[in-house]
Amino acid sequence: MRVLSVVVLLLLTILTSSTGPASAGNTGLRAADPSVIRVGGTYIGVQSTGGGIAVRQAGSVDGLAGAPARQVWSDARGLGEVWAPEIVTDSGRYYIYFTAGRGSAHRMYVISSAAPDSGYGAERLLALPDGKWAIDGTLFTFGGQRWFVWSGWAGDTNVEQNLYIARMSDPVTPVGARYIISQPRESWERVVGNPFINESPEAIKDPDGRLHIVYSANGSWSNQYCLADLRLRAGGDPTHVWDWYKSNGCLFGSHRATMMSGWDPTLYVDGPGHHSFVLLNGDIGTSPPAGPRFPLMFHAVAKGTPYEWGNRHWYSGSFAWWGGINYSRANVPGPTTDHGWSLKFFE
Structure with missing residues (x-):
């Protein structure tokens, strides 16, 4: 009987350690829209909270939830809702881009400092071309631009x-026109609408040096929320919409019906979306090579929990490059198929 009890105990230990929300890397931080970079051995995360923006620093991605949140900016001018701050580095300075506004007045703003968690000045409106409603913006350098x-x-x-x-x-200075690179027109990204959405874009370079923009599709208020990929053709122009090829389904989501063939839905979370590739200095020039997995942050809701914005948490996961993948399209200019790297995401 004692041997049987030990075996049962071991089985229960294995089962409880491999199931449930903890297996999905729930950091315990009840928040949305993670943005995390690594500078040296320090992980820096930024979030909207308390009517402003706060920065956390820790020695690991999982340690961010327990790190003190230092307020670096407050909405002193009453701009409105503060959404999705995004931290990047450029020429030795830190820049945080964020959305503020109410209703149709949402626009992109930026603050900057020489330090990640102090010294930020007043917000500056980012004068994006055409001056329309704008959210979820981020800066990156590709092709020397x-x-x-x-x-x-x-x-x-x-x-x-x-x-x-x-x-x-x-x-802090946009130049020239804005160019559309994706619209939510595929059936799998129109499961939830009013409006239909493509949002939360994040840039990364694949092992061949090609640019990808990974984004969220379907409503963030729905557990159909998921991540999909735009891949720039080899030698393509980032401003030319037909040089971009879209994954043929979600790459990270909780519903099999919307997943790209060969990709499986999540086991522990619903509606994973608005992610952050945890890159050295937040620079896509440090994008990882093929082979190992690399850190990822995303927000989601634990399975078995009502899917609502208040139940979103930051999750730590990982991603890896997946080679030899065709993205196909029809009834558009240019070649109908593009062959190259895609991504696998892991809870």
Whole structure:
């Protein structure tokens, strides 16, 4: 009987350690829209909280939840809702891009400092081309050019959220026009609408040096929320919409019906979305090679929990490059199929 009890205890230990929300890397931080970078051995995360923006620092991604949140900016001018701050580094300075506003007045703003958690000045409106509703913006450098990518409206009404890109002459100055690179027009990204959305774009370079923009599709208020991929063709122009190829389904989501063939839905969370590739200095030039897994942060809701914004938590996961994948399209200019790297995401 004693041997049997020990065996049962071991089995229970194995089962409880491999199931439930903890297996999905729930950091315990009840928040949305994670943005995390690594500088040396320090992980720096930024979040909207308390009517402003706070920064946390820790020695690991999982340690961020227990680290003190230091307020670095407050909405002193009453701009409105503060959403999705994104921290990057450029030329030795830290920049935090964020959305603030109410209703159709949401626009992108930026603050900067020489230190990650102090010294930020007043917010500056980012004068994006056309001046339309804009959220979830981030800066990156590709091909020797600074770029800004964000989610926005074509006009002044909430019909759908598209992904746009524009050149930047420096971290705070857009130049030239905005260019649309993705619209939520595929059946698997129109399961939930009003509006249909493409949002939360994040740039990364694959092992061949090609640019990817991984983004969230389907409503963030729904457990259909998921991550999908845009891959720039070899030698392509980031401003040319037909040089981008879209994954044929979600790459990270909780519903099999919307997943790309060969990709499985999540086991422990519902509606994973708005992610952050945890890159050295937040620089896509440090994007990982093929082979090992690398850190990822995303928000989601634990399975078995009502899917609502208040139940979102930061989760630590990982990702790896997956080679030899075709993205196909129809009834558009250019080749119908593009072959290259995709991504696998792990809870």
